[in-house]
Amino acid sequence: MERNKPYLSRKNGDLWLTEDEYDNLKVSYRIKDVIFDQQSSFQDVMILESYHFGRMLVLDGIVQTTSVDGHIYNEMISHVPMSIHPDPKKVLIIGGGDCGVAKELCKYDGVEHIDMVEIDELVVKTCIEHLPDVSGRLADPRVHFVFDDGVIFAAGKKNEYDLIIVDSSDPIGPAKVLFEKDFYQSLHEALKEDGIMVCQSQSPIFHADVMKQSYTRISELFEEAKMYTAVVPTYPGGFWSFTIGSKQHIQPNPSKVSDKETKYVNEQIVNSCFSLPQFITEIL
Amino acid sequence: MERNKPYLSRKNGDLWLTEDEYDNLKVSYRIKDVIFDQQSSFQDVMILESYHFGRMLVLDGIVQTTSVDGHIYNEMISHVPMSIHPDPKKVLIIGGGDCGVAKELCKYDGVEHIDMVEIDELVVKTCIEHLPDVSGRLADPRVHFVFDDGVIFAAGKKNEYDLIIVDSSDPIGPAKVLFEKDFYQSLHEALKEDGIMVCQSQSPIFHADVMKQSYTRISELFEEAKMYTAVVPTYPGGFWSFTIGSKQHIQPNPSKVSDKETKYVNEQIVNSCFSLPQFITEIL
Incomplete structure (x- = not known):
């Protein structure tokens, strides 16, 4: 081998x-x-x-x-937008093959339907079977798997989702289009009028250019853009950024996470994750 | 070579x-x-x-x-306690051979005297000459270098310092004693009656036992103990904890950092750094 x-x-x-x-x-x-x-x-x-x-x-x-740190990324990209949208019922996940994001969303009774669009079926099947710490052996009837290209899937949707989570890999190779303005535009159209999107926007230290570009593009399209950060030990530099685009101005309601079983996220973290270090404020 | x-x-x-x-x-x-x-x-x-x-x-x-990330650690171990103590005049730094902590403290006009006790003179001289991004080529008359063992130095001091910063390496070999209860006790005695201390207390993910032990020992000795975290990309896991021990209950005053020239710390970060992820709350 x-x-x-x-x-x-x-x-x-x-x-x-x-x-x-x-x-x-x-x-x-x-x-x-x-x-x-x-x-x-x-x-x-x-x-x-x-x-x-x-x-x-x-x-x-x-x-x-x-297994050691997968929950940090998955909780942060899920619970933070869930605490912002007042009542998310229909959610689209693009990527997220490890099933950790879908697992976190299933902790909310109000969520009725999750489309999870992942290009590689083998990743999903493998993580459900062999990576239970991350996937939770996901088997929730609300999760609808679509093994297809997320860009094509999203482009066919209009005014349909409350929340879209882009759980992409790095912007090289096939994931590059997930950082393009055309893609964010299609997400904007796929969202309902009070919908929000979130994406990972790379490391503030080692990919400051990508981070700034994502934030700028989302700011230009959406009524409101917000950046937050978390620590992800297995990613280079350990420090990661996420960008939210909201079609309406909505205040986070951290109490929404307080009864959820989580290892990283809590009310304090939802409150504090939007506090950005000085150098990020200056980059943006 | x-x-x-x-x-x-x-x-x-x-x-x-x-x-x-x-x-x-x-x-x-x-x-x-x-x-x-x-x-x-x-x-x-x-x-x-x-x-x-x-x-x-x-x-x-x-x-x-x-050069890329040294400022994060040095700013976080310096400005956070400086925002808590109402008027720190005399400061003791134990370790800190790269001179970054002393450099940050010198940004405060109210600081009158800094004793910097570092065992290895060669580290100090080398960083001043060859690592200016971290040391700022430190040359401030308020900084008094003592090239000696920090444990012995601190043990001889009573009721003398407003703030003590323990900028130690990992608790293996010579730095092990800097995590012992006897050492924290000697810091308690070396501090004035409204004094505070801060130390790095290792990674919450990979050294949770050391982190908890530091926090517990400091809690038992001091009127108040507070933990905060920051991202340090070159340390394993990227996520680091710091523990403050205060002889009196004192609220942070984040506005004290607002006019300081910093790259990481700002008012928002001083406010939010005490928000701990759920798993740390549970460990403590």
């Missing part, structure tokens, strides 16, 4: 995964066990049991989410 | 630093240039010019602070 995968290697009998995401920074994880390993039509899908981060979803050699 | 340092290696002509801090996680940085390299009586002191994080202070092969 390792012969065909430059990101897997053996040293003194131990298996290591080395991410090749950056030319100037390499992170290597000691691996206890390969739980799952299969090539889909789109990418190399692995579930690895690591010593430091527990089970990890690894796509084409890049760590996407882990 | 590289032959004697297991953490430096060459691959395809490029120099790489690989931190050996964890058995199960290795981070490697591509190095443009070795700016400074000398063994002190205590450790191997290097300043490396990296591609990803700019100049880095590296002690015994472990990255301590960098």
